[in-house]
Amino acid sequence: MAKIAFLLLCHRDPAAIIRQAEGLTGAGDYVAIHFDARAPAAAFAQIVEGTRDNPNITVVRKRVKCGWGEWSLVRATLNTIDTALDTFPRATHFYMVSGDCRPIKSAEHAHAVLDARDTDYIESFDFFTSDWIKTGMKEDRLIYRHLVNERKNKTLFYGLLGLQRKLKLERKVPADIDVMIGSQWWCLRRATLEAICAFLRERPDVLRFFSTTWIPDETFFQTLVRHLVPRSEIDSRTLTFLMFTDYGMPATFYDDHYDLLLSQDFLFARKISPEAATLKEGLDTLWTSGRRDFPIAGDGRRLFTFLTQRGREGRRFAQRFWERESTLGRDRELVVIVCKKYHVAKRLAQSVRDHQIMPAVDYLFDEEATPMPDLGGIESTLAKRHRHRRALVRMLYRRMDTDALAICLDPVQFDLLQDFYADRAAIRTLLVDCDYDANYLEGHAARIGLIGDQTPRTTIDRLMPTVAQDFATESLRIREADLPHIHRIQQSAPPDANAAVLAEVFGVDAETAQALAETPFLFDD
Known part of the structure; x- marks a missing residue:
């Protein structure tokens, strides 16, 4: 039977993290917590103390200061993987979650889904030919070195990028690697993560390459899984339900979204609003409910788009030049x-x-x-x-x-x-x-x-x-x-x-x- 080790990356609200971890272990699963090194030492100590008596919870001691779009997020994930592999030898699957994630199915249902197929669940689309990246940089994420955080220092970030373009300092992707892209919220088997760790020990050049790419949490694991695992053993989807607004930001779920979330064909959802106390309580209870009857409805993403962007789908905002001249x-x-x-x-x-x-x-x-x-x-x-x-x-x-x-x-x-x-x-x-x-x-x-x-x-x-x-x-x-x-x-x-x-x-x-x-x-x- 599947046993899940949740890799919980978080940075705030230690009391809520403790409750979340306790809830996820309520059905016999495991949790490895990485608490951002930028957070106060007292908050980290609170998590360590609050989870000390639960053998199914471990706290990563080798903490990283994380920043959006940086290599630091991947480094923190790798540290959490190392800790989870060593601490939970009975774990069969490793599931990435954040403090904003909650289950939308029961543990029994989730275990049955994972037992049904010997598969890694991770979005994995060709970086160069797919349209996964809708706006912003694409090739420039890889072929130039990114050493500072774009959100914290836009001037320096784009200045260094422009300088590399001017000096033609493009670099090549490692020759035997096909870069993939997808969501960072994946669920991988133990054998897959062990193969990734072994590969990285043998190929420090791949580690060095990705460590200076931009937003590597969307490419690093996605690429290595496709490189190491037969395609027939990869389901190129995430088991975490998430949606994005018009502005490319994750949509937030509130108390009145309970029925909508349960009817989606996913195991977890993010982002749950910090203020959605009733929703969180209901979903935490659901995880240990033993429930198996989950009727799956239509596409929640389509519903969200309809409610927030009515009339925009398929609309053009400018005429084609040949239409302006025609009558x-x-x-x-x-x-x-x-x-x-x-x-x-x-x-x-x-x-x-x-x-x-x-x-x-x-x-x-x-x-x-x-x-x-x-x-x-x-x-x-x-x-x-x-x-x-x-x-x-x-x-x-x-x-x-x-x-x-x-x-x-x-x-x-x-x-x-x-x-x-x-x-x-x-x-x-x-x-x-x-x-x-x-x-x-x-x-x-x-x-x-x-x-x-x-x-x-x-x-x-x-x-x-x-x-x-x-x-x-x-x-x-x-x-x-x-x-x-x-x-x-x-x-x-x-x-x-x-x-x-x-x-x-x-x-x-x-x-x-x-x-x-x-x-x-x-x-x-």
């Missing part, structure tokens, strides 16, 4: 049917086609499967359609031999609507306001991956008002944008009222407009 045509008309319920807009578009008012294309910018004529490949993917949106619509006019066209659009595509209004063509927008009941809101959340079959009811209930507000905000944003020729029909309005609007939008007689308004089952779900 739909001064004498052409475009009717944009904007509706969140796709089936409603599609029924209206079909009715427009049936009455031969003008060609109408369904959600060409929202659904890749929308039927489209052959436009030379520009229509083949959503990415291409968005990249050449005006050119795409211009080609539709030509292909359909018309100067009037209707298209359907999700209200989330506000930037695309603004782009059309910047054109010389005559643009009219028809907002179709629908009623949304609880079943539809939940179905929408499931379709876009916010919730799954196992999502807790409490999470769904908290999410639904946000989804409903999101719908309302998207429509309101269009209505308040001061764009010309915005018209609106409503599910709650009588057909006669909607017919008057439709007559103006499509330029049809009253009889045809009434037929459009009375399209069979138009607003039915």
Whole structure:
């Protein structure tokens, strides 16, 4: 059976660290604590004294002053590994955690996961070809020597970097090493760590190389594990659930995130807020609960992104240069049917086609499967359609031999609507306001991956008002944008009222407009 030795790197709140370590050993596992050498001596003494009577806890005596992005974090980890290997000979797995981490499953569940596969869990992606690094330095992390902390002395850090670039002091990665990158929160087997320690004794050049790289805690172990362990024995994922904000900082969890955390397919989570006392207590109790029933819901990261960055996903903030120079045509008309319920807009578009008012294309910018004529490949993917949106619509006019066209659009595509209004063509927008009941809101959340079959009811209930507000905000944003020729029909309005609007939008007689308004089952779900 798996026995875990937790490698706990921390720097503050000794009383909380003692409680955390006691909780993690409550199911028979082990903890090796590295307490930052920058912390007061009295705080370190408190940890030593507070854990003295627990044989499953050891405190690393060879402490390091740690700084973000520095080699010191790796050095502290290596010291903690040495202590844990020597002190806990029965430990089978070694799991990196911080003082901000807490379990989101029971110890029994965690042991079962580790027993099920003879595997190392560590993110390990190719440093040069993957897109793991989203912003900032990439190759410069490795090929130049970094001797000072960027956060503490930006002027000196970037001054030394610039000097090395000027003097062409690039260095090469050790020839037999393929550098990998990934999260520092890993879980490795004893044999893997023993192999790493042996390798480092034989290869001091590798140790020297990484000791002057920038943010080596994201590359050092990730690289050595891939170098020493067969690929079939590596699961390139972390067992610790963490998310990042818009600014690249770890998201923080609070008391009301308990259900969300338990439904994620991970064993631990970070960062737990220092103020989330109820959450910490609940998760600490969970670790020794013996519980095995953990329904796994949808992607928590997707949910977090939805709640914090609504509308940003896939949005472009600037036009492509060829779009600025293109136009739909001064004498052409475009009717944009904007509706969140796709089936409603599609029924209206079909009715427009049936009455031969003008060609109408369904959600060409929202659904890749929308039927489209052959436009030379520009229509083949959503990415291409968005990249050449005006050119795409211009080609539709030509292909359909018309100067009037209707298209359907999700209200989330506000930037695309603004782009059309910047054109010389005559643009009219028809907002179709629908009623949304609880079943539809939940179905929408499931379709876009916010919730799954196992999502807790409490999470769904908290999410639904946000989804409903999101719908309302998207429509309101269009209505308040001061764009010309915005018209609106409503599910709650009588057909006669909607017919008057439709007559103006499509330029049809009253009889045809009434037929459009009375399209069979138009607003039915």
